[in-house]
Amino acid sequence: MVADDTICAISTALGGAVSIVRVSGPDAEKNCGRLWHGRASLGETRARELTLGRLSSVDGELIDPQCLAVRMPGPHSYTGEDVVELQCHGGALCARLALDALLKTGCRLAEPGEFTKRAFLNGRMDLTQAEAVADLIGAGSEAALRLAGRHLAGRLGERIRSLHGTVSDVLAEVTSRLDFPEEELDWRDPKDMMDGLAAVRTELAELLRTRREGEVLRGGLSLVIIGPPNAGKSSLLNHLLGRNRAIVTDIPGTTRDTIEAPLVIRGIPLRLMDTAGIRDGGDVVEQAGMTRARECAEAADLVIWLVDATRPLSEQPVPAWDFRGSVLRVVNKTDLAEVASPEAIPISVKTGDGMEGLYDAIEKAVWADRTEKHDDVAVAARHAALLEEAGDAVRRAVERIGEESWELAAVDLRTAVAALGRITGQSVEPDVLGAIFSKFCIGK
Numbered sequence: 001m002v003a004d005d006t007i008c009a010i011s012t013a014l015g016g017a018v019s020i021v022r023v024s025g026p027d028a029e030k031n032c033g034r035l036w037h038g039r040a041s042l043g044e045t046r047a048r049e050l051t052l053g054r055l056s057s058v059d060g061e062l063i064d065p066q067c068l069a070v071r072m073p074g075p076h077s078y079t080g081e082d083v084v085e086l087q088c089h090g091g092a093l094c095a096r097l098a099l100d101a102l103l104k105t106g107c108r109l110a111e112p113g114e115f116t117k118r119a120f121l122n123g124r125m126d127l128t129q130a131e132a133v134a135d136l137i138g139a140g141s142e143a144a145l146r147l148a149g150r151h152l153a154g155r156l157g158e159r160i161r162s163l164h165g166t167v168s169d170v171l172a173e174v175t176s177r178l179d180f181p182e183e184e185l186d187w188r189d190p191k192d193m194m195d196g197l198a199a200v201r202t203e204l205a206e207l208l209r210t211r212r213e214g215e216v217l218r219g220g221l222s223l224v225i226i227g228p229p230n231a232g233k234s235s236l237l238n239h240l241l242g243r244n245r246a247i248v249t250d251i252p253g254t255t256r257d258t259i260e261a262p263l264v265i266r267g268i269p270l271r272l273m274d275t276a277g278i279r280d281g282g283d284v285v286e287q288a289g290m291t292r293a294r295e296c297a298e299a300a301d302l303v304i305w306l307v308d309a310t311r312p313l314s315e316q317p318v319p320a321w322d323f324r325g326s327v328l329r330v331v332n333k334t335d336l337a338e339v340a341s342p343e344a345i346p347i348s349v350k351t352g353d354g355m356e357g358l359y360d361a362i363e364k365a366v367w368a369d370r371t372e373k374h375d376d377v378a379v380a381a382r383h384a385a386l387l388e389e390a391g392d393a394v395r396r397a398v399e400r401i402g403e404e405s406w407e408l409a410a411v412d413l414r415t416a417v418a419a420l421g422r423i424t425g426q427s428v429e430p431d432v433l434g435a436i437f438s439k440f441c442i443g444k
């Protein structure tokens with residue numbers, strides 16, 4: 001066990017019907033046992049079974065007359081340590097008082113993600129699984145949730161460990177050639193080693209290709225609607241959200257500030273934004289709104305340039321701005337006027353016509369550089385950087401082995417092994433752990 005202190009935190013969001021206070025560490029049972037009193041003492045309750053009791057402060061003042069307690073002795077617990085969870089009544093106060101009482105028994109308040117960090121340090125999960133816990137909690141779509149679930153089940157970790165194993169085997173072979181150069185041992189054929197490493201490189205490249213999906217699902221891309229006043233931008237936002245979020249009127253210049261809302265289209269979590277109409281003139285407020293619209297559009301992952309079918313398209317060109325993402329040209333109000341333009345997607349927010357075509361275009365733009373989506377796993381930026389490092393090192397190692405430069409090959413193979421080890425946490429620096437777990441919420 002890695003920790004000698006006992007940590008506690010409220011693990012549920014405030015305001016629900018039930019609050020869970022979680023305690024982990026060597027004194028979890030002892031400290032909770034001072035506060036929780038059932039028919040039997042806490043230590044005598046059956047492990048991993050909820051038991052009803054009452055919760056009081058260290059001084060015996062009642063906190064909750066009906067509090068369920070469950071003890072999960074290590075190592076078969078989330079953290080691998082002795083864990084106790086107290087389920088008390090919800091609302092703002094019970095859990096707060098329970099936490100105060102636990103601090104008085106000598107527990108320490110857990111840092112964000114500290115339970116999961118202990119689980120990792122105690123070998124209950126690898127680093128990709130620990131990261132998946134945060135992804136699962138933060139998932140913005142079902143696809144993101146399922147991806148996090150597969151990572152939590154260990155799918156990414158397994159693939160990395162298998163690569164780590166292959167490269168380590170070659171490294172062992174190369175090292176023994178260095179250690180016993182005179183002996184004519186039963187050496188493995190260099191060609192065979194090079195083939196093995198080539199397969200590793202292919203697999204590394206495959207994993208790197210999943211990066212886009214990882215970013216899309218974890219990040220929530222930004223989709224910004226811009227266009228001339230009155231084109232129907234706010235109407236489109238409301239239609240996509242299925243509720244009247246933004247004010248719609250027939251007065252041009254209705255929307256002043258940007259309006260943002262989360263949205264899922266075809267499994268893709270998006271941050272949708274409506275903006276002020278773009279035109280010359282307008283008052284100070286409208287001008288400020290247009291500046292904001294431009295900033296948002298230029299920074300967006302995806303932009304919809306929405307124009308009005310009742311006006312000539314030539315009068316509504318896409319502004320010559322510095323867009324970072326791709327721009328979809330969409331013509332609205334096709335119920336009022338026919339449009340014949342091969343470049344623009346025709347829709348009518350009023351009748352709902354053309355919406356599927358718009359969804360298709362959004363989906364296509366998001367997955368632009370990928371043919372098939374929904375891989376088993378999808379790597380995040382941290383993984384991708386290490387995969388690239390490993391890939392480069394393996395490529396160099398193959399060349400060295402080809403030249404029979406065993407010493408140099410060993411250096412490159414060690415670099416590759418270390419990089420792969422840092423993905424799963426087999427070898428990892430404390431500052432990396434700090435960066436990963438600080439993103440967690442308290443109580444997880």
Ligand SMILES: Nc1nc2c(ncn2[C@@H]2O[C@H](COP(=O)(O)OP(=O)(O)OP(=O)(O)O)[C@@H](O)[C@H]2O)c(=O)[nH]1
Binds near residue numbers: 229235253255349
């Ligand atoms: N006929 C028809 N009218 C529409 C359609 N979409 C929006 N409108 C109408 O167009 C007018 C302007 O709609 P808004 O959504 O406020 O337009 P906007 O682009 O947000 O306008 P600003 O905020 O002023 O830039 C409203 O009267 C809407 O009812 C459509 O598909 N067909």
Ligand SMILES: [Mg+2]
Binds near residue numbers: 246255
């Ligand atoms: Mg508007």
